[in-house]
Amino acid sequence: MIDEEKSIRGPRFHQKVKVKQTSSSYTQFTPPPPPSRTLNKVRVFAQFKATTQTPTPSSTTTINNNNLNKFDFSDPDWKTKFQQDFEARFSLPHLTDIFPDASPIPSTFCLKMRTPVDRDIQGHYSSDEDWHGYINNNDRVLLKTIYYSSPTSAGAECIDPNCTWVEQWVHRAGPREKIYYKPEEVKAAIVTCGGLCPGLNDVIRQIVITLEIYGVKKIVGIPFGYRGFSDQELTEVPLSRKVVQNIHLSGGSLLGVSRGGPAVSNIVDSLEERGINMLFVLGGNGTHAGANAIHNECRKRRLKVSVIGVPKTIDNDILLMDKTFGFDTAVEEAQRAINSAYIEAHSAYHGIGVVKLMGRSSGFIAMQSSLSSGQVDICLIPEVPFNLHGPHGVLSHLKHLLETKGSAVVCVAEGAGQNLLQKTNATDASGNVVFGDIGVYIQQETKKYFKEIGVHADVKYIDPTYMIRAVRANASDGILCTVLGQNAVHGAFAGYSGITVGLCNTHYAYFPIPEVISHPRLVDPNSRMWHRCLTSTCQPDFI
Ligand SMILES: Nc1ncnc2c1ncn2[C@@H]1O[C@H](COP(=O)(O)OP(=O)(O)O)[C@@H](O)[C@H]1O
Numbered sequence: 290m291i292d293e294e295k296s297i298r299g300p301r302f303h304q305k306v307k308v309k310q311t312s313s314s315y316t317q318f319t320p321p322p323p324p325s326r327t328l329n330k331v332r333v334f335a336q337f338k339a340t341t342q343t344p345t346p347s348s349t350t351t352i353n354n355n356n357l358n359k360f361d362f363s364d365p366d367w368k369t370k371f372q373q374d375f376e377a378r379f380s381l382p383h384l385t386d387i388f389p390d391a392s393p394i395p396s397t398f399c400l401k402m403r404t405p406v407d408r409d410i411q412g413h414y415s416s417d418e419d420w421h422g423y424i425n426n427n428d429r430v431l432l433k434t435i436y437y438s439s440p441t442s443a444g445a446e447c448i449d450p451n452c453t454w455v456e457q458w459v460h461r462a463g464p465r466e467k468i469y470y471k472p473e474e475v476k477a478a479i480v481t482c483g484g485l486c487p488g489l490n491d492v493i494r495q496i497v498i499t500l501e502i503y504g505v506k507k508i509v510g511i512p513f514g515y516r517g518f519s520d521q522e523l524t525e526v527p528l529s530r531k532v533v534q535n536i537h538l539s540g541g542s543l544l545g546v547s548r549g550g551p552a553v554s555n556i557v558d559s560l561e562e563r564g565i566n567m568l569f570v571l572g573g574n575g576t577h578a579g580a581n582a583i584h585n586e587c588r589k590r591r592l593k594v595s596v597i598g599v600p601k602t603i604d605n606d607i608l609l610m611d612k613t614f615g616f617d618t619a620v621e622e623a624q625r626a627i628n629s630a631y632i633e634a635h636s637a638y639h640g641i642g643v644v645k646l647m648g649r650s651s652g653f654i655a656m657q658s659s660l661s662s663g664q665v666d667i668c669l670i671p672e673v674p675f676n677l678h679g680p681h682g683v684l685s686h687l688k689h690l691l692e693t694k695g696s697a698v699v700c701v702a703e704g705a706g707q708n709l710l711q712k713t714n715a716t717d718a719s720g721n722v723v724f725g726d727i728g729v730y731i732q733q734e735t736k737k738y739f740k741e742i743g744v745h746a747d748v749k750y751i752d753p754t755y756m757i758r759a760v761r762a763n764a765s766d767g768i769l770c771t772v773l774g775q776n777a778v779h780g781a782f783a784g785y786s787g788i789t790v791g792l793c794n795t796h797y798a799y800f801p802i803p804e805v806i807s808h809p810r811l812v813d814p815n816s817r818m819w820h821r822c823l824t825s826t827c828q829p830d831f832i
């Protein structure tokens with residue numbers, strides 16, 4: 290709906306344009322006709338409903354309650370309404386939402402660049418050849434791929450109480466044939482926020498390389514997270530392929546990281562002053578909340594700026610993605626600590642090894658590391674409550690393990706069992722609650738317990754958290770970082786903003802930021818993966 294005229298203020302975009310008030314509908318997606326298998330599934334539901342009573346969700350059923358309260362599942366049209374709502378929620382904010390007259394140009398991104406002679410006068414590569422390597426704006430990726438025939442199926446993620454099959458499509462990431470920025474008018478900035486994570490340098494490197502392939506000359510790094518936008522002593526870091534060529538060979542971030550920082554309005558002031566019109570933000574939940582706020586502020590000020598997130602969280606706590614970069618590396622590196630704890634415990638008389646791994650509210654690293662190592666007897670995560678003391682507590686099980694196996698290994702996520710510790714009431718500069726040290730607590734309580742019952746126990750505690758976070762990305766994360774970095778640049782040139790990029794059922798997709806950070810992604814205690822972990826450790830419930 291075009292209904293008003295406003296003046297655009299922006300780093301390099303001053304003109305009068307007509308403005309859309311709604312932020313949706315950059316392209317209208319018509320879902321493809323359902324394949325025959327889908328039709329079969331619908332028939333299965335029909336049979337199911339006809340021959341059985343409506344199943345009630347059991348304790349093993351996950352009903353996604355995000356946005357579901359507004360649907361009346363007795364309405365025969367609820368599925369259509371759900372899909373329409375889903376499509377609106379996952380439509381990607383685009384520059385044309387506020388600049389409907391912005392006209393795209395043919396992409397300058399081309400893979401046919403054999404020799405420098407192929408470049409035009411400004412160093413671009415010609416893309417007027419008949420090349421079919423582009424993503425169509427209507428391409429989609431299926432978000433959920435399992436059809437659960439019953440809400441009682443293990444790990445079932447259901448929308449309605451019958452667990453009806455509903456296709457949920459998200460936007461496919463990649464280079465578009467038409468782009469909304471002239472490379473010579475782009476000043477791109479990269480910022481890395483929050484804590485460290487393996488792979489940050491790989492993503493920075495790929496963003497720079499891809500920007501250069503589009504023909505961008507002005508690329509800078511903002512030092513030390515959002516703080517770099519306001520701290521006068523911190524100056525922009527000029528970036529080029531030459532600068533970033535080897536940075537992925539070491540961990541950390543070339544640009545530095547930080548928590549806390551200036552208000553969003555100050556960050557956007559700084560973007561305007563610096564003439565930045567593409568901002569690539571690497572960070573977790575908090576950083577993405579900031580990126581989305583920056584995107585909204587840019588829209589409010591009518592700036593032609595693309596803000597693109599790349600999810601960075603070693604905790605793997607971003608919604609809807611197969612995994613985030615750095616997580617794989619963390620799991621791999623954690624093996625060294627778990628193995629050391631095992632060797633120590635196994636070599637001692639009545640040895641107990643305790644390893645603490647990162648995971649503020651999500652126990653993915655602890656769960657996957659325990660599964661992978663096969664050396665862990667007790668895995669404790671924030672999502673699953675446990676008692677230390679009492680007949681069903683962890684300590685009593687440790688006693689049993691010493692009696693039966695002679696040694697034991699405990700792997701605990703940092704956010705687990707916080708209810709057992711005194712609250713610190715402290716927060717870090719970003720507002721995250723500072724946790725008590727559950728690893729130290731378990732070590733102390735274990736020593737105390739075995740002393741009290743007069744049983745010898747040799748307890749060794751390993752906290753490898755910062756050693757894990759600082760390593761360079763492994764090969765698998767290296768690939769993930771590479772593709773995410775490239776897709777971030779493609780998303781910006783395609784004219785999107787307020788989006789992030791992630792791996793979705795082995796494909797790469799763009800998501801509107803709010804959809805992936807509404808809450809941290811958690812381990813589902815009813816999921817197959819957690820059940821597999823329990824099968825592997827043979828641990829009982831500790832409640
Ligand atoms: N809700 C928010 N709105 C705007 N900025 C935020 C918000 N939450 C966090 N930030 C900023 O994002 C940055 C990183 O946040 P933090 O929680 O430390 O790490 P992460 O992004 O890894 O979760 C910090 O500079 C912080 O000030």
Ligand SMILES: O=P(O)(O)OC[C@H]1O[C@](O)(COP(=O)(O)O)[C@@H](O)[C@@H]1O
Pocket residue numbers: 482483484485573574601602603604647648649703717758
């Ligand atoms: O000591 P720091 O830098 O605050 O980092 C500790 C935090 O970093 C993390 O590993 C990841 O946190 P972020 O995703 O917010 O960077 C958490 O598990 C942990 O609580």
Ligand SMILES: [Mg+2]
Pocket residue numbers: 483573574575
């Ligand atoms: Mg966080």
